[in-house]
């Protein structure tokens with residue numbers, strides 16, 4: 232009889248918190264990771280990620296009862312003294328904490344209930360990994376660096392907002408932290424609300440807006456947030472409410488998008504003028520406020536990076552936490568920092584905590600060696616050719632008259648590149664769903680970056696986003712230096728670099744008004760099909776760059792073929808490339824008029 236060596240299965244779960252997710256690590260290697268929102272179709276979904284857990288178990292070929300360790304990125308006992316002192320001042324906070332503790336205490340029972348099994352059948356050992364430790368682990372332990380400085384910064388987690396460490400092989404040594412109420416994430420979210428964007432995750436909008444303003448209010452913002460020593464920053468608390476009224480960052484119902492309470496104070500309005508109400512016009516003052524808040528954040532972060540480099544004597548840095556999504560700050564500070572290499576995991580925010588908690592157990596609890604690098608983001612569900620055929624059949628049976636062709640890879644690439652070069656908007660659905668919020672060539676909507684009008688066309692026909700938000704480019708890794716002033720890889724769209732001045736008119740659609748672009752460098756090794764498409768487009772046009780935006784329309788990024796087909800049908804996308812199938816719509820009157828318009832403009 233052959234005895235199969237038993238596997239070590241670790242399940243990481245980010246539950247009862249926005250961006251709930253699951254990840255599974257088997258014998259030290261990540262097999263799968265996915266956000267619950269991709270599966271239950273609720274943006275930023277909180278609650279227990281039962282679908283994501285099931286998917287991860289399926290990928291490992293395991294049942295929940297066979298999992299050895301379950302890691303949850305929250306430790307109610309962390310910083311207990313600080314929590315208790317705050318709770319004594321604010322009974323509402325104490326109640327809220329008690330509710331959170333009850334929820335986490337009940338995670339085993341919730342799992343048993345969700346998976347319809349007796350609770351005693353879950354034999355896994357449970358681990359509570361402190362929030363920022365999980366953030367730090369989520370980036371360092373999957374980074375390509377043997378040793379590195381590691382930095383986590385977010386809104387709040389386990390009563391801290393920032394933590395830094397030194398990573399050495401399979402160990403991470405914590406070096407310091409910043410506790411509630413001082414928080415760069417809260418700062419950014421509060422000011423995002425002040426500028427009139429209240430939805431969870433709206434911070435990106437303000438980052439895009441910042442490029443349209445001047446930092447006119449920087450002096451005031453240096454009172455709102457400031458570095459006050461090496462590895463230390465403070466908020467001007469009079470500008471905020473979270474320290475006096477609690478950070479009401481919750482969701483009203485389980486499995487629903489989180490809702491945020493107001494975080495800025497009347498004093499902020501007294502100093503900067505009345506807050507912009509949602510829907511009111513955006514004025515230059517708002518743009519200048521956005522520019523000022525971004526500039527102040529960059530000052531604090533730059534000082535932090537410098538001090539961390541000095542303290543750790545490292546040339547590599549790993550970033551995590553929601554603040555690590557500030558690609559503008561990452562790109563700018565990187566240029567001026569002592570670090571030579573920076574790694575940001577694609578799910579740098581709280582979704583990434585499931586990966587972090589699992590790897591924290593793998594290395595810090597079990598003492599296992601490091602043997603995994605996350606060098607691509609394709610960790611979610613994929614669909615077979617029969618799945619795609621079935622979805623297309625159903626779609627066609629519903630009376631859609633798009634033409635459908637089934638082609639080999641060479642024809643697929645050449646035809647798709649030709650459609651793109653001809654100005655068509657192409658849905659690109661290939662392989663496993665991306666991990667993290669960025670579409671990176673698995674579930675993307677692609678377009679020609681050479682056309683200045685493409686941004687408006689995409690917004691009008693599909694994305695319906697604010698006009699000040701930039702679109703991002705994907706570029707062949709080898710061509711990065713030809714188009715950008717910096718060549719350090721950015722495989723997960725977490726850095727904005729300056730586009731070379733002479734190339735800004737070559738790729739105007741994804742070049743932001745400040746001359747930067749949030750690029751994705753695409754490697755032949757880790758993303759071969761998408762790399763080949765970029766090369767095919769480059770062969771036809773001389774520009775190995777594509778505009779790449781997420782495959783969705785005000786919904787979570789599509790996951791299943793049916794969702795891609797639905798988005799294709801609902802929007803004015805021209806072509807859908809799914810597996811080896813190319814679906815092409817008959818040109819609409821609107822798109823014909825648009826092309827005629829553009830031809831006329833170009834002729835002038």
Ligand SMILES: [Fe+2]
Nearest residue numbers: 385388552581
């Ligand atoms: Fe966090």
